[in-house]
């Protein structure tokens with residue numbers, strides 16, 4: 209699974225000219241595997257997409273979406289929506305109240321996706337929006 213995640217993220221990071229993940233991809237994935245919940249969606253043995261989210265802030269009961277990525281050739285088929293709904297289900301089940309994320313202001317398709325799934329902007333810096341959904 210790790211190799212598939214690295215391959216997918218390398219492709220996606222180059223779509224963003226390296227701006228999505230500024231550290232090394234392998235290091236980033238290892239950190240995700242160690243500390244976050246990762247849900248993958250395989251279609252015909254190919255990694256179509258995955259979501260990685262942190263579910264360890266039991267004090268604030270806030271989950272944090274660290275990464276959501278769908279392979280280019282699998283986009284527009286509801287894979288991202290399905291991954292978000294599944295992550296929300298996980299967080300609700302463990303009693304979490306909020307789901308937060310950060311998105312590049314230039315990433316219009318992701319912002320449209322998050323708005324559709326009920327996330328709202330609660331903070332705005334020069335490059336990113338912080339968005340939150342109440343669960």
Ligand SMILES: CC(C)(COP(=O)(O)OP(=O)(O)OC[C@H]1O[C@@H](n2cnc3c(N)ncnc32)[C@H](O)[C@@H]1OP(=O)(O)O)[C@@H](O)C(=O)NCCC(=O)NCCS
Nearest residue numbers: 276277278283284285286287288289311317318320321324
């Ligand atoms: C953003 C991304 C995850 C969407 O994945 P996807 O599986 O194609 O998304 P879905 O098919 O579930 O789309 C659901 C909704 O998202 C929005 N959306 C998705 N792609 C869009 C696009 N190209 N333009 C506008 N809205 C878009 C729409 O609201 C869509 O709902 P609709 O089909 O009813 O219009 C995918 O494009 C991706 O991996 N992009 C690169 C990585 C990335 O930007 N990740 C987010 C980092 S914060």
